[in-house]
């Protein structure tokens with residue numbers, strides 16, 4: 407039963423990893439609502455916490471993680487501070503498309519068996535004929551030939567394996583797809599093909615998409631909203647077109663500028679930028695920010711300004 411039009415609700419959600427030196431908080435106080443059928447891209451550089459947030463939504467956090475705050479998926483609270491319960495969510499309601507699909511497919515069984523096992527677990531008491539019908543129609547949907555069913559995962563190309571996972575999401579009638587850099591291991595042609603396929607299935611099947619990428623240009627082509635993440639915090643969250651045309655946060659501007667540079671310039675910029683603030687004091691972006699002033703000695707909580715979530719003191723004062 408769906409309580410409202412929200413697919414995913416995060417309230418002050420923090421996720422950390424237990425390490426020998428204490429807890430490393432990878433996601434810090436994220437509050438965000440994702441409506442059913444929305445496509446949201448989480449964009450940020452390496453280490454910003456994107457995958458951790460995606461794994462929290464998909465129910466794929468390792469056991470040595472700790473959590474605070476609330477995460478609700480449809481009508482189920484899956485994270486309630488330190489308590490977590492993903493029963494009937496992971497692999498059913500939510501499916502994750504990873505960067506390397508082979509890592510999530512059991513290497514010892516054929517694609518046919520992978521589909522059979524997953525569908526049988528999803529729909530108890532289903533007949534073999536019915537399973538076959540679901541498999542064929544989902545393969546047709548992603549334009550995969552039926553002979554893939556006889557293959558083992560390692561016998562698939564990268565693009566085929568990605569399509570198998572997308573077909574699985576369709577076969578399981580998943581409501582949410584978490585796509586974690588799904589195209590980054592593919593060549594340019596396949597990148598376009600898989601990105602188009604993901605856009606098509608989320609549109610046609612009213613699936614909610616959480617897409618994780620470091621590429622703000624790709625995000626702008628696929629998603630209706632973008633969340634900009636930096637060192638565990640969401641710094642900006644808003645409608646794609648407006649956010650790209652008029653970014654509020656200087657980090658968003660930095661990502662847009664970087665996307666226009668050549669690969670060589672991007673790398674030299676990236677090397678210059680490494681080493682942002684990692685202590686807990688002050689605005690998390692202050693050491694890279696060209697506009698720092700007195701107030702930035704405290705990290706600002708995200709507020710909504712003109713329908714845009716933003717965590718920046720300068721914007722709060724200007725608008």
Ligand SMILES: Nc1ncnc2c1ncn2[C@@H]1O[C@H](COP(=O)(O)OP(=O)(O)OP(=O)(O)O)[C@@H](O)[C@H]1O
Nearest residue numbers: 423430432450451452453454455456457458459468
């Ligand atoms: N399994 C893990 N155990 C311990 N620390 C982890 C684990 N996974 C991620 N981290 C740490 O959490 C922080 C956020 O990592 P995460 O992978 O979520 O970021 P990301 O933005 O997805 O980066 P990337 O684009 O490189 O995947 C990093 O400091 C990372 O080292």
